[in-house]
Amino acid sequence: MDERAPVENPKITANVARFFGHSGGAAIQIIGILLALTAASIALLVHTAGVRFRRDLARLALEDRLEVLDSAR
Amino acid sequence: MAPRWRELREAYPRIVTGMVLGIAVLLLTDLVLAYKRVQYGRELARMRAAMKETERRRVDAIAASEENRLAIAVELARRQALGDTELHLVVDTENGLLCLERQGARLREMRVRLGQEATVGTPPDVVLLAPPLGKRSVARVVDGSYRWAVPEWVYVERGWPVPGDRQIPGALGPLAMFLDSGAVLYSRPAVGPLSDVSYVLPGSVRAEAPDFEAIRENLQPGMAVYFH
Numbered sequence: 001m002d003e004r005a006p007v008e009n010p011k012i013t014a015n016v017a018r019f020f021g022h023s024g025g026a027a028i029q030i031i032g033i034l035l036a037l038t039a040a041s042i043a044l045l046v047h048t049a050g051v052r053f054r055r056d057l058a059r060l061a062l063e064d065r066l067e068v069l070d071s072a073r
Numbered sequence: 074m075a076p077r078w079r080e081l082r083e084a085y086p087r088i089v090t091g092m093v094l095g096i097a098v099l100l101l102t103d104l105v106l107a108y109k110r111v112q113y114g115r116e117l118a119r120m121r122a123a124m125k126e127t128e129r130r131r132v133d134a135i136a137a138s139e140e141n142r143l144a145i146a147v148e149l150a151r152r153q154a155l156g157d158t159e160l161h162l163v164v165d166t167e168n169g170l171l172c173l174e175r176q177g178a179r180l181r182e183m184r185v186r187l188g189q190e191a192t193v194g195t196p197p198d199v200v201l202l203a204p205p206l207g208k209r210s211v212a213r214v215v216d217g218s219y220r221w222a223v224p225e226w227v228y229v230e231r232g233w234p235v236p237g238d239r240q241i242p243g244a245l246g247p248l249a250m251f252l253d254s255g256a257v258l259y260s261r262p263a264v265g266p267l268s269d270v271s272y273v274l275p276g277s278v279r280a281e282a283p284d285f286e287a288i289r290e291n292l293q294p295g296m297a298v299y300f301h
Contacts, residue, residue, distance in 0.1 A: 019085065026081040030092050037099040044106045051113040054136050058120040059190075059203045061132045063254065 116190060123192045123201035154208075154299035161297040162211075162258075164278060166204055171258070171280055173288050183284035185258075191275035193226040202256075202276030204300065209252045211296040217247040223266055227274070231266045241265045248285040252298060260285045 020027050082089045121129055154163050155177040163172045166187055173181040190203040215221075221244040228235040244267060246260035260282040262268050273279045285292075 019088070026078050027085075030081075030089070030096075034092060034095055034099070037096060037103070041099050041102050041106070044103055044110065048106050048110040048113065051110055051117060054132075055113045055117040055120065056206060057132055057136055058117055058124070059206050061128055061135075062120055062123065062201050062203055063205060 119190050119192070120201060120203065123190075123199065151299070151301050154297075154301075157297060157299075159297065160291055161299065164204075164258075164298065164300045166206075166300055171278065171284075173291060181284075181288055183280055185278050185280045186273045188273040188275040188277045188279070191230065193224070193230070193275065204276055204278070205252065205254050205256050206300050209254050209256070209298045209300065211250045211292065211294050211298060212253045213251040213294055214292050215245065215249050215251070217243040219243070219245065219249070221245050221249075221265075227266050230275075231269070231272065233266055246285075247282050248289055248292075250292060250298075258298070 121132075124132070154161060154174065157174075158176050160173065160175050160180075163174050164170070164185070164187075165172070169185055169187060171183050171185040172179050187204050188202070190201060192199050192201045194200050220240040220242045223239045223241055223244050225235050225239065228239075241264060243262050244265035245257060246262040246267075249257055249259035251257055257274060257277040258280065259267070259274070259277065260280050261270065266272070267274055267279075
């Protein structure tokens with residue numbers, strides 16, 4: 001079987017290293033901000049969806065229509 | 074080593090611009106989500122305040138166990154609407170849209186305003202009116218000559234004096250539909266306590282009169298109305 005070792009493109013590797021090593025860590029900081037904001041957005045989305053779910057449930061309860069849930073069985 | 078932002082921007086202008094745009098989009102998304110979170114929280118608080126202790130406990134118990142099932146149920150209602158071969162109405166409560174559809178084909182779309190939840194009546198006989206969810210049907214279609222007995226609480230809520238005769242012709246606009254749940258889909262009237270542009274009957278839906286007029290011939294008792 002012809003097994004070949006993955007070939008690294010030295011140009012890409014050098015470019016990535018230069019980007020991250022550039023400007024005293026500014027690149028790492030901006031990526032950190034992006035990742036933190038993405039995590040915060042996901043957490044907020046999940047939390048908001050939970051509150052919306054409880055609102056919908058309360059609406060059904062007040063309408064006395066909790067049998068709607070049975071339709072999902 | 075202090076980060077040198079200007080240097081990075083000059084060396085990689087497209088990458089940095091893309092990242093800054095990404096940050097702006099994420100911040101904007103967070104703002105929208107935070108706004109919706111506050112909105113849902115307020116609605117939830119109002120509804121819970123109108124519930125009895127036993128109802129609150131029941132809802133909490135269901136909330137702890139059935140989150141997925143409600144999501145499925147709402148999705149089912151949406152899909153049910155998509156598969157409905159008869160002409161029907163769909164109310165998108167999230168985006169304030171009323172659509173005339175058949176088997177997923179959107180024949181007409183109109184902007185509507187949904188009435189906020191409100192607790193009406195005098196204690197202990199209070200009722201919370203909230204927009205419906207799931208499938209409903211049209212019980213009755215009425216026109217501008219219909220003498221609607223405007224409920225007393227509407228006057229009270231509006232701060233208007235309650236008249237002796239509360240039956241007003243055209244108080245629900247030129248065209249209105251009563252649903253089997255008691256909710257009303259109406260167009261803005263020229264007379265009565267619902268004529269104020271800023272006021273929408275709690276738990277009901279208000280459309281513009283020309284939009285309703287355009288689909289008038291299609292509105293029949295028994296027609297399905299899906300709320301999601």
